[in-house]
Amino acid sequence: MTDLPDHVRVAVIGSGFSGIGTAVRLAQAGEHDVVVLERAGSVGGTWRDNTYPGCACDVPSHLYSFSFAPNPDWSRAFSRQPEIRAYLERVCDDFGVRSQLHLDTELLAGTWDDAAALWRLETSRGPLTADLLVSGCGGLVEPAYPDLPGLETFAGPVFHSARWDHDVDLAGKRIAVIGTGASAIQFVPELQPEADRLVLFQRTPPWVLPRMDREYGQKQKDLFREHPALQRVARTGQYWFREWNLLAFTGKGGLRRKAEQEARKHLERQVPDPELRERLTPDYAIGCKRVLISNDYYPAVSQDNVDVVTSGIAEVRPHAVVDADGVEHEVDVIVLGTGFRVMDIPVAHRLTGREGRTLSEEWQQTGAAAHRGTTVAGFPNLFLLLGPNTALGHSSVVFMIEAQIAYVVKALEALEEYDARALEVRREAQDAYDAQLQAQLETTVWNSGGCRSWYRDEDGRNFTLWPTHTYTFKRQLSRFDAEAYALRTPARVQEPV
Amino acid sequence: MNKTKALGLTAAVVGGAVLVRRATAAAALPVPAPLPPPVSRDRTVRTEDGVELSVHEHGEKDSASATVVLAHGYVQSSRLWNGQVRDLVDARPDLRVVTYDHRGHGRSGRTERHRATIQQLGRDLARVVEAVAPTGPVVVGGHSMGGMTVMALAEEHPELFAERIVGAAFVGTSAGELADVTYGLPAPVAKAVKALMPRLNEAAVKAEAKGKARKVGAGDAWMTFPRGADKALVREVLDVHRDCSAETVAAFLPTFSDHDRRTALAALAHVPTVVVVGDRDVLCPLPHSRALADALPTSELTVFPGVGHMVHLERRAEVSRILLSLVDRATTGAPRSLATAPG
């Protein structure tokens, strides 16, 4: 692998959709002095790490891909993980990202040097400096491990869905699955047929809607290949359908009630046992937690070899999980479908701003917040892709990532236009942005739907979701709002002291 | 250097009714209660020619770790530094923060016409520094004409910048070539305006002698603020403008045309400095601050997009922050990394 340069114009951390997209767009804007630092041995982020059986996107593939790299070959409406991973690898090849890529290179620490107006980066492969730092570290990267008494005493294999242990043969095993979130709902139907028993520990049942999946035949792929415009139309249709669906989350409730009815019907059709159905019925408004889509989850959990346990977990013993009712469920393997550490992302502990505080310390005071989801007062020349309040409950975050990347490109242009070296958002501007956003979230189902979710922090402040249509975000970020910033050129020489 | 007075009239004439309408709309809004002035110890400092300058000290009285002296702009008064005074004293109670009114301005005494010069203001500042901070490190700062005053001080007393003055801030100001400024107007219009100004000023002096108040309004607002600026700030600045006499407006106007203190900046080559400007400043436009920053190798330049001449009001918190970090830079011997860019 090539050595790290001493200094670059832009250092990008992470090589998922965010990092790869940034490198491509910067190159297209004429900025080639870029490195992409990736701690793992290959690119892909989410789609490299999540290899559990059944892993797939739940936004249609034609929408869940880069606008600049349409893929006529998606095999189905909701493509599976290996295909998405291969897509990202291919984008790296097709758009020349490889030469900028430094794999097995973890960002350990980044410190803003105010006098020199640059970021000083420590990596696992040595130091470098960068004028601009773009974090594409992802929000769903660090597995969340539940704090279960006795878990460490368990005699069999224990692994998290995002760190699937493919060496463990699950055929004929008694498996405990903990969690019923977006990942579990995808792998449970895959494990159920081969398991001897599957005990599913559910804290809160998800709302589940039918999955309108389908395979694309060769004819359709050829059509998309020969007529890219048709593919764009398909993508646009999916886009607007989802923006319309948004009203179920933000609207007065009519659409939400219809969605709930549909979900209830789906449950009734697929789960004949009224007692089980009862346990699988959520007691909060649909949309408050992430809405899941599946056609095989309910049939799977209805099988005789599946137990759905809702009382909670009291402890783990070497060969069993004990539920809160005291029932001991003997199992051979524990699979954690417990999601990700969304709060307190690791990179926030590693970046130190102008005032000597880490991003995490900063956010402990203010709650996680960023201007336009991207820039933070006190952290000059730092851009957070998929930063606070940019996640979606209704559409593809790749759309959001691309809007943010456009903003980064505009910010670079502003630096050049003003012949400045550093830009920093003003706290006032950031606070005003955040206040408006929080007010908008107040009436959405995410905040008022009567549930606990990873969308909100301990204080109930929603720090993850974008409150409205994605085109609004894109429009806001299509222009660099320089008046929200201070642009600075440091002293050429430091006075002798 | 707000030639706003005379321009108030002239610009309203050339700029048309739009401006007037804007000012009227602003005037119709309810007036929010202004923040009370920061707690101050008021005193007077007598200049060499006997003018009593009104001086306000804030913060630490006897054992201040450093003294910050702030000079205001043309047709303004010390009051417009109040935001920074509050912020600085809040953040650093160990500082002594001093503001004062230039001769002919605010509550200071009147000046003879031939003493209404930037050079004289530099000498006055020397007196103020001497009086309020006989010992200890001093950081000086000036907005607009106040910044030019600091340059005049450097010209008159370069030795002070080696011994007493450890840092300087230049906010929305210029080191010279003001004759080329067009106030964002087409050059011929600007030329006409400038030709008219002295005459309008003298007319206003005569009117004032007969008891007629000088007109302050749309033109002043247009010169000092960009469109869409915070109405409360516009109002505050216009209030201060109104307090200024036609005599002062007329007396100081000529001194700007021969302000050229680029060579005087050499005295500042070894003290930390900051340069701050709004990119919509039509009185001391951005290139003037760039030239200043280029001439001052130790200066840090901050540009606020979308902001006009009153950058310390429109970006109060940030300008305060910049002053505080200047004080840090100027008074601590903390090791700093190289500022030269790698690569």
Ligand SMILES: Cc1cc2nc3c(=O)[nH]c(=O)nc-3n(C[C@H](O)[C@H](O)[C@H](O)COP(=O)(O)OP(=O)(O)OC[C@H]3O[C@@H](n4cnc5c(N)ncnc54)[C@H](O)[C@@H]3O)c2cc1C
């Ligand atoms: C199972 C699953 C399914 C999903 N399905 C959808 C979907 O259908 N639709 C949708 O919109 N979203 C979906 N998401 C969300 C998904 O995370 C985002 O869509 C997207 O993949 C995020 O891309 P990213 O590049 O921002 O982050 P990631 O893909 O998480 O990439 C981050 C990268 O940064 C690297 N990194 C982190 N820290 C460091 C460091 N310190 N130094 C160096 N490198 C570092 C990581 O190794 C990783 O490669 C899904 C998420 C999961 C987990």
